[in-house]
Amino acid sequence: MEATVSLPDSASSDSASxxxxxxxxxxxxxxxxxRRALEAGEYDDELFDELYSGRIRDASACFWxxxxxxxxxxxxxxxxGASRVLDVGSGPGKFCIAxxxxxxxxxxxxxxxxxDLVAAAxxxxxxxxxxxxxxxxxxxxxxxxxxxxxxxFFNPFGENLHSPDEDHFxxxxxxxxxRYLREIAWVEHRLATLVPGSIVATYHGFGGxxxxxxxxxxxxxxxxxxxRIWVKSGAxxxxxxxxxxxxxxxxxxxxxxxPGGR
Numbered sequence: 001m002e003a004t005v006s007l008p009d010s011a012s013s014d015s016a017s018x019x020x021x022x023x024x025x026x027x028x029x030x031x032x033x034x035r036r037a038l039e040a041g042e043y044d045d046e047l048f049d050e051l052y053s054g055r056i057r058d059a060s061a062c063f064w065x066x067x068x069x070x071x072x073x074x075x076x077x078x079x080x081g082a083s084r085v086l087d088v089g090s091g092p093g094k095f096c097i098a099x100x101x102x103x104x105x106x107x108x109x110x111x112x113x114x115x116d117l118v119a120a121a122x123x124x125x126x127x128x129x130x131x132x133x134x135x136x137x138x139x140x141x142x143x144x145x146x147x148x149x150x151x152x153f154f155n156p157f158g159e160n161l162h163s164p165d166e167d168h169f170x171x172x173x174x175x176x177x178x179r180y181l182r183e184i185a186w187v188e189h190r191l192a193t194l195v196p197g198s199i200v201a202t203y204h205g206f207g208g209x210x211x212x213x214x215x216x217x218x219x220x221x222x223x224x225x226x227x228r229i230w231v232k233s234g235a236x237x238x239x240x241x242x243x244x245x246x247x248x249x250x251x252x253x254x255x256x257x258x259p260g261g262r
Contacts, residue, residue, distance in 0.1 A: 005052035036129045038101040043068040049097070051124045056092050056117070065095040065154050065203065069223040072203045073152060074099030076229050078106055082150030082199045086111065088140050088187070089156025093121025093133065100125070106150075106178065110135040110141050128242050138140055140185050150199045151203070153206035157183050184208035188240075196234040205228050209240035212251060216241065219249070 031039070034048055048067050065073075071096070077085055083106060087095050090110025100108045103168045112118050112135060121135040123146070136143070158181050184207050191200065192211040200214065204225045213236055218229035226247055239253040 009193060015024075024091045028050065032128045035130075036103050038067070038071065038098055041071075043071055043098075048094070051127065052092055052120060056120055065098075066089050066223045067094070067098045069203055070095040070098035071102045071227075072220075072222055073203065073227055074103045074106065074108075076227075077150045077199055077201055078103045080199050080217070080229065080231060081197070082106065083191040084148045085109070085150035085152060086145065086148040087152045089113075089154070090117075090121060090135060093124055093135055095129060095152055095154070096133045096135070097119070097130060100130045101128065102158075102214075104132055106132065108133045109148070111138060111140050112137055113137070128168065135164055140183065144226070145190055145194065149197065150201070152201045153203070155204040155207060157207045158204075180207070191232075194232055196232050198232040200232075201227065202230070205243035209242050212237040212239035212241060214241065253258075 004011075034051065037044065037047065043066075045060065045067050049060045052060070074085070077099075085096075085099065085106055085108045087093075087108060088199040090096055090112045091114075093110050093112075096108035097108045099106065108123060110118075110133075112121070115137055118135050118137045121133075125133045125135070145151075159175055161177060161180055187206060188208045188211070192213065200210070202210070204221065210230055214227060214230040214232050218227075219232050220227055228243070228249070230241075239251060242250045242252070245248060
């Protein structure tokens with residue numbers, strides 16, 4: 001469904017401000033039109049991406065979570081009882097911001113290694129008047145995962161496998177096969193040690209294996225792949241789940257995880 005609202009040419013223009021401002025004493029600040037569209041269930045990526053600058057906007061279709069996927073994932077996480085969600089590799093914050101708009105009782109935190117993307121996420125969140133989305137600069141291994149009960153992955157480590165002449169966002173951070181393997185191994189271990197009841201959402205997988213102690217509780221076509229929701233059970237189980245490139249999922253006791261395998 002296409003949104004029926006339009007984005008002002010400039011968030012700081014006098015005309016746009018006068019249109020959105022309620023001058024009555026004590027009146028609540030009006031909703032940004034894109035936030036109103038999200039709350040109304042109108043998921044328009046082209047409209048949402050106008051919040052970003054050219055370079056970030058142009059990369060959206062390839063690198064950032066589609067709005068409809070973000071809102072659906074946030075809804076499923078909320079339905080299963082998540083309250084504090086970590087987006088691993090949050091980019092300019094599209095998942096967290098869309099999710100925060102449609103699920104105001106959840107808090108979303110994005111961890112991102114590129115400072116310009118963190119700045120864009122924070123600016124966009126403020127522009128939409130959200131107080132339940134925040135963004136941190138750093139690597140995923142520096143976050144305290146015990147502070148969260150929900151997690152979201154959109155293949156955040158895959159860019160490490162691209163050669164210099166292939167599509168990737170930029171060369172501002174270290175990208176290598178060695179880093180890919182280190183981070184995948186760290187996440188696999190961390191998933192295995194989360195408390196029972198932890199909820200994980202994957203879209204295009206995360207590049208590694210999900211411990212067999214997780215139950216696959218929801219799976220549906222979404223965007224350009226499948227959205228899967230996993231919940232950590234109280235019982236330890238040997239083995240792993242593996243998400244496959246063809247869209248399937250496989251469970252077994254022993255799965256190697258070579259570079260690029262999901």
